[in-house]
Amino acid sequence: MIERRGLIGALALTGVAVATGAGAPAASAAQPWPGSADAALQRLLAGNARFAAGRARHRGQDVDAVHGSAQGQHPFVIALGCSDSRVPPEILFDEGVGAVFDQRVAGGIVDDAILGSIEFAVGEFAPPLLLVLGHERCGAVSATVDVVQNGGRAPEHVQSIVEAIAPAVLAVREQPGDLVENAVRENTRTVAEQLVRRSRTVRRAVRANRLDVRAARYDLDTGLVELL
Incomplete structure (x- = not known):
């Protein structure tokens, strides 16, 4: 069962308080490796707040970061999201090279290849957070609504x-409100549940409190991410 939490006051954050967990890779004091899902979420949502406010720091996006990560990577989050060109996780969370293990496919759906890639990352990098990110006015969801209705x-x-x-x-389908918006939210939550249900690797990590799976939605108009 996936725990669904609120926005944890992330939009009010002006800094990021994180803790380095056991086995976490070495990191600079300026950008420590989050040792828990809450710390990872706090860092992501604080970065998103900077991005949406036009105050992105662009840390980890320069040639030094490229050279520093060339021999190995230590992503602190696996992100499964839509391949929509307006929703690149590193940009909207104000992250850089080596921070996010991206899985992007139209609609943010799960197939065997995506699941295998996620299982690889869980086993290889042990990140504390797996984030499923849907977004407003998703074209894949809109296309599905059209087929279902017509x-x-x-x-x-x-x-x-x-x-x-x-x-x-x-x-x-029978809920009040915009069907595409409602379906985006439902699909995002459903995919998060599928990841735990379909993968023993993910499920074991969740049960051992090594990994948390969360669902979120990105607003194209405001640039902000909310947790579902």
Whole structure:
């Protein structure tokens, strides 16, 4: 069962308080490696608040960071999100090279290849956080809503994405409000649950309190991320 928490006052954060966990890689005092899911979330959401306010620091995005990470990586978060060009995690969380292990596919869905990549990262890097990030006005969700409401099929392999998202659309079809928005939220939460249900690697890490799986939504209009 995934614990769903509130925004933890992240938009009011002006700094990041983190703790380095056992086994965490060495890091500079300016950018320590978060040792818990809460610390990782705090760092991400503080970075997002800077990004949305136009005060991004762009740490870890220069050639020194490239050279420093060339021999190895220590990402503190696995991010599963949409391949939409407006939602790059490193930018909207004000992070840099080596911080985020990205998984991006239209609609932020889960297939065997994505799941295998996530399992690799969990086993190889032991990050404390796995974040599923949906976003406002998702094109893949909109396409699925169109198929569910009007029938037919999506072109070629796009249909596989529609089939993955369709259960979320059907689950909220009768709810009040905007169907695409409701489906984005439902799909994001559903994917987070699927990661735990379908993967023994993820499930064991969660049960051992080594990993937390969270769901969040990115607002295209404000640039802000909220936890679901």
